[in-house]
Amino acid sequence: MSLLNSDVTFDFLILEGALSHDERLIQRFNLPFYEILDTLAARAKYIICAGSCASFGGVFRLRDPEKITGALFSGKEKGGYWLEKNNIINISGCPVHPRWLVETLVALHHGEKVLLDEFLRPKEVFSYLAHHGCLRNEYFEWKVDSKQLGEREGCLFYEHGCLGPMSHANCNKILWNDISSKTRAGSPCLGCTEFDFPRRALYETQKNMSLPQTPFGISKRAYYSLAGVAKSFKIERLEKKLIDEND
């Protein structure tokens, strides 16, 4: 309360969680949350949305997408809690990777310009796709499915809902907990950094005429032609176990 009643200004206001103008949904200290947020936001140099809820509304927006939104976006549409605001940076992800947050804050603190993508996410993190650095890349290139989960072999894109090729994040470059990632642990990427997280049926690949969606920025013609060619070859090495004890 003392901070609220002061006129202190600050460099960063970090927001976590989805927002709403409806005081019945969110309030603190017996005050509607919008009063607190508007007061503090006016004094912040940068407003940092940490995570997909603050950025786009995320999981909890699903309860009432009309009333619950991100700070500047509601899903992919501009017009969240604020209609316009020129000092917002979205660091989406569920959860946000601690390095994404810290590295952005440090860069801004040093007065560096942080380049942002169309969803106001730092390009150094979000120009990469979760697909980059995935250990199953070769299976993706040659269109070899993972027959079932729980194995090291095969790509999770075709049957298991992996959104790695269309999800912006450097998960497989910098890794999680310094060691691994969802795809390295055999689980599909859930696309948690994107505006439409969480999609329905997260462990199923959405198909159109039995074809999966194309990777981000790759035309259907390019992707399906190449996929057709790749699939026409049977690469024996990729059909086998990565490590076969009987060999």
Add this chain to the structure above:
Amino acid sequence: MKMTKEIIERIEGEATLELEWENEQVSFAKIKFFNYRGIEEILKKRPLLDALALTPRVCGICSHSHAIASVLAIEECYKSAGEALHITQKAKDIREIALNAEKIHNHIKWYFFTILPELKRVGDTTYAGNAFKDKQWFQAQSAVMQSLKMGAHFTGQWPHGSFVMAGGVTCDPLKSDLISAQGCLDAVIAFCEEHFYGMPLEEFLSFDSALQVMSSPSALSYGIDEMIKHGFDRLGRSFDRFLALGESYRYEGSLKASKTTVLGADIKYVHESLQHTFFEDKHKGYTYSKSAMYKRNYCEVGPLARLMVSKDALMRDFHRRFKDAALTRVVARAVECAHLLWRTKVLIDHINLKEPSLIPPKKDIHSLSGSGIGVIEAPRGSLIHSVVVHQGLIESYDIITPTVWNLGNGDKQNPSTAQKALIGLNSFTKADFILKSFDVCSVCTTQ
């Protein structure tokens, strides 16, 4: 009648503690949680497996616990529909390692970042602390990160790893992964031996007397001394009634204990109450947290409950001396952490990598109808997921979290476990510490 209202800081999420005072003593307490997010509603009509991805988002501490409770509930759905899934020992071991990583990290984090600074604050209310100048803080943080890294070898990431699937786990670790994971675990053990317990783990685990623990200089014995100094060896006692519904290698089945008498427990006696919540009455309610009861009784869940039902010799000695005081509750987390470190080392050493990680169900999930309950022992206590599925879609999903057991709200005639522990205290600072001795998590209460 005097009434005070304070925001509880340095917990997971946010809570407000409202105390009623009579003759300078707490006569009643209301524990209020205000963050409602509605994950159970969000899950309705979604495909069943989405629960594996969404329920971990309930909590940034217990995300692996939620994932495991969720997969157990889903596997029970298959069973109720006539297909009992076989889960290999390897998959079971990996789930347990993941759960242990989460518990170990939680206990270290809680002791070094909540309990120790809070104890300093109880002694000196002006104490602010500076984590950046405290070397032990850094070392504890490093141990926390190593324990999570150990788990991430199997889960891909913490928090919100999604490494479980109906029929097993998704990861298929190599021997080299096990060696790397063991290295991380060894670093955590080294930290705990040097700082937490002040002696080799094996020696600590051989103890059956509180005096043995207290005789060696360590962060734990320092904490115990401080707690005795401030009276927490007597304060914070509750009903002395414990419940551990989830499995453990240290006991068989679901158990309850009243003082030191241990009996079998059955989940069918669990009851979730909406008393005092906004769900029951949006005007008169004052919290979003429901309350859970066993046969209409409030019970304590968590590390102390688990150690009491497993008849742990060392904890029984603490209990004999201090009953279920705040001190006993705090020490239980430290003692459980030691057991978990040892157990996890054994699990990693003995895991059979030749077994399959996952045996997929035969039944098509899109036509699955049935119901299932998944129960596990999360860091803070028994966690229950209960799901009804129709044609592959979730009809209803109910989550009962540990905080709902410990920190619900009863009334003056029948207070909850934490309320009972707070009544009779003479200062807010002490009430604050005792509330924290339950390892408060507001986000899990108000999913």
